[in-house]
Amino acid sequence: MDPTQPSATPDFLNHDRPPVPHLTVPRGVQPFHLAEKPVRGRLVRLGPLADALLTRHDMPAPVTALLGQALALTAGLAAALKFQGSFSLQAKGDGPVGMLLADCTEAGALRGYARAEAGTLAGDGPAGAAALLGKGYLAFTVDQGAEMERYQGIIGIEGDSLAEMTGHYFATSEQLASRVWLAAAPTPAGWRASALILERVAGQGGVGPELDEAAQQDAWETALALAGTITEAELLDDALSGERLLHRLFHAEGLAVDRPRPLSYGCRCSRSRLASVLAGFGTEDLDHMAENGDITMTCEFCNLGFRFARDEVRAAGAG
Numbered sequence: 001m002d003p004t005q006p007s008a009t010p011d012f013l014n015h016d017r018p019p020v021p022h023l024t025v026p027r028g029v030q031p032f033h034l035a036e037k038p039v040r041g042r043l044v045r046l047g048p049l050a051d052a053l054l055t056r057h058d059m060p061a062p063v064t065a066l067l068g069q070a071l072a073l074t075a076g077l078a079a080a081l082k083f084q085g086s087f088s089l090q091a092k093g094d095g096p097v098g099m100l101l102a103d104c105t106e107a108g109a110l111r112g113y114a115r116a117e118a119g120t121l122a123g124d125g126p127a128g129a130a131a132l133l134g135k136g137y138l139a140f141t142v143d144q145g146a147e148m149e150r151y152q153g154i155i156g157i158e159g160d161s162l163a164e165m166t167g168h169y170f171a172t173s174e175q176l177a178s179r180v181w182l183a184a185a186p187t188p189a190g191w192r193a194s195a196l197i198l199e200r201v202a203g204q205g206g207v208g209p210e211l212d213e214a215a216q217q218d219a220w221e222t223a224l225a226l227a228g229t230i231t232e233a234e235l236l237d238d239a240l241s242g243e244r245l246l247h248r249l250f251h252a253e254g255l256a257v258d259r260p261r262p263l264s265y266g267c268r269c270s271r272s273r274l275a276s277v278l279a280g281f282g283t284e285d286l287d288h289m290a291e292n293g294d295i296t297m298t299c300e301f302c303n304l305g306f307r308f309a310r311d312e313v314r315a316a317g318a319g
Helices: 048-054 061-078 129-133 162-174 213-227 232-236 242-253 271-278 283-289
Strands: 024-034 039-045 086-093 097-105 109-116 136-143 151-156 178-187 190-200 255-257 261-265 294-298 305-309
Touching (some): 024 061, 039 061, 039 213, 048 061, 048 109, 048 261, 061 086, 061 109, 061 162, 151 162, 162 178, 178 213, 190 213, 213 242, 232 242, 242 255, 271 294
Parallel strands (some): 109 261
Antiparallel strands (some): 024 039, 024 255, 024 261, 086 136, 097 109
């Protein structure tokens, strides 16, 4: 049974997963740290998951690349947090890409979309994150459900790339020394996306007692210099494992890899979810949505249309 189509099962009871890829990357996020040094990080490799997520929409290559970077970044940031629910990155601006959204659950279910103005990205249009997003804001949100307080950090968009924008947020809002490298591009195997995130550990946790502040700063700057040698080709190369890549970068600095975390195709749409959205509209709005007796709602993440018979949808406040 296709859950995108009307059926004998009441809509509010139809929780079936729509026909989207069942795909998991077992080692999607590889956390690591440098022994006795104030440095920790995560290497994110989406592998074939990137292509599955990014090709749900037909978008210009610069927009697809920006969304791929956002997905990899969101997965890497979420992996450092302890939460139950979802962690999201959202950018809203006045540029051709008015909305950029990626979110990841505590289990690594990943989804995202970019909303671009049709016709504004043809030919030699803007390609960088700053030009695509324009002026606006960047928000990082931890949502643990209605019974838990939501945490959100918001800052104005500053920087040419999504990596620079993220660095500005952490330096300004979280006062955390960090550096981010992002890559997303089409390859012979399809779209790939990756992120390398480095953070300087605050305080003395895990830092060798012989390291004074000057030595800790030197260790941090050394890690940054080594990470700066990474190339986009290395980040996106399926044949180069995450462990091998990290070894190339940090083998002389006491590299210790931690347990990897899986990432999966994470659109959470269902007929019941969309039916509950429709239930919030009035009769006039529902009638306006209907075409030939049906209302079609399209999930912005997986780009699947769910069809509802208008005469079976009850308006808000209807008896």
